Amino acid sequence: MNPRKSDLSQHRLRRVIADAVSEKTQGDPHEYATRRWGADRPPPMIERAGVSGTVSGDASPFASESQAFFDSVSADSVVASMPLRKVPFHARLVSVTTPASASFTAEGLAKPVSRMALDAQGLEPRKVASLIVVSDELLRDTQGEATIMNDLRRAISDALDSAFLSTSAATASTPAGILNGVSITAGGSDVQGSLGALLADFDGDTRRSVFIARASVFASISTNYPRVSLGSNGFLLGLPALPSPFAPADRLILADAGLIAFASSGIEVRASKSANVEMDTAPVGRSNEGESPEGSNPVSTISMFQTNCTSLRVEAWVNWAAQQGAVSANER
Numbered sequence: 001m002n003p004r005k006s007d008l009s010q011h012r013l014r015r016v017i018a019d020a021v022s023e024k025t026q027g028d029p030h031e032y033a034t035r036r037w038g039a040d041r042p043p044p045m046i047e048r049a050g051v052s053g054t055v056s057g058d059a060s061p062f063a064s065e066s067q068a069f070f071d072s073v074s075a076d077s078v079v080a081s082m083p084l085r086k087v088p089f090h091a092r093l094v095s096v097t098t099p100a101s102a103s104f105t106a107e108g109l110a111k112p113v114s115r116m117a118l119d120a121q122g123l124e125p126r127k128v129a130s131l132i133v134v135s136d137e138l139l140r141d142t143q144g145e146a147t148i149m150n151d152l153r154r155a156i157s158d159a160l161d162s163a164f165l166s167t168s169a170a171t172a173s174t175p176a177g178i179l180n181g182v183s184i185t186a187g188g189s190d191v192q193g194s195l196g197a198l199l200a201d202f203d204g205d206t207r208r209s210v211f212i213a214r215a216s217v218f219a220s221i222s223t224n225y226p227r228v229s230l231g232s233n234g235f236l237l238g239l240p241a242l243p244s245p246f247a248p249a250d251r252l253i254l255a256d257a258g259l260i261a262f263a264s265s266g267i268e269v270r271a272s273k274s275a276n277v278e279m280d281t282a283p284v285g286r287s288n289e290g291e292s293p294e295g296s297n298p299v300s301t302i303s304m305f306q307t308n309c310t311s312l313r314v315e316a317w318v319n320w321a322a323q324q325g326a327v328s329a330n331e332r
Contacts, residue, residue, distance in 0.1 A: 066266030077157035203325030204256025259326035
């Protein structure tokens with residue numbers, strides 16, 4: 001019997017917790033997992049062998065487990081709530097930048113030629129990461145697993161939506177926001193007129209589209225459209241209405257999910273009890289020597305061993321690309 005997706009999601013974090021606690025106590029991680037979660041619920045374990053690890057048993061479950069964990073920690077994001085077009089990394093995406101045209105012609109006359117322009121690009125992996133430091137007591141606490149999982153879910157979901165709903169152009173590390181290059185149509189106090197103007201400017205397919213805005217924008221619309229909700233299950237004009245604090249202020253966004261390609265390859269979670277961590281939300285340390293001369297970035301670090309703490313590093317690889325016409329937005 002295949003394990004449920006929720007179980008696969010738990011396996012990844014539980015294995016990391018069991019491994020980290022056992023390293024501290026010099027015990028066996030599988031025995032610890034069995035004592036903590038029961039003989040019928042311990043996660044598949046990775047046995048340490050020197051520096052690198054080997055998977056005990058079949059390695060194939062770990063790929064689906066990684067994707068399940070990513071789906072779980074990103075579940076609160078707008079990205080996860082949209083039926084985006086899933087594609088593999090490096091897939092060649094072809095979009096029309098200048099469409100072909102057609103016209104009626106009289107018998108015997110030459111047919112006019114139209115020129116169609118195409119753009120092809122591939123989705124390269126982009127890394128979203130979170131590094132947190134927790135006490136050893138929290139790792140051993142029975143409520144620690146839920147606390148860590150909830151915080152990772154918030155961190156990953158916030159990072160995804162912040163980039164996804166931005167107006168920023170793509171960089172070497174971050175995908176372009178779906179609002180990059182999108183012209184904002186004028187709105188106003190006339191809610192129905194503003195929605196009509198937004199739809200008139202929209203080139204996507206409304207059958208697979210969603211509205212996105214801040215909760216305050218949806219609240220201002222709810223008088224006219226009571227089905228709009230501040231939760232994740234509201235509707236506007238029959239389309240899903242997704243609130244997000246990362247949508248630009250005073251903007252109502254209409255996005256065709258089928259015109260937005262999305263690639264992901266799961267998530268990696270690792271723990272360390274011997275690392276020295278730069279405790280800063282904007283670290284200046286570098287590992288690539290070509291970017292900064294040696295000694296130019298002196299940093300202050302905290303020893304995990306000395307402070308009885310464990311650092312948890314979460315890394316996911318994602319990317320997306322919105323085709324021309326996939327998104328419209330107006331000002332409320």
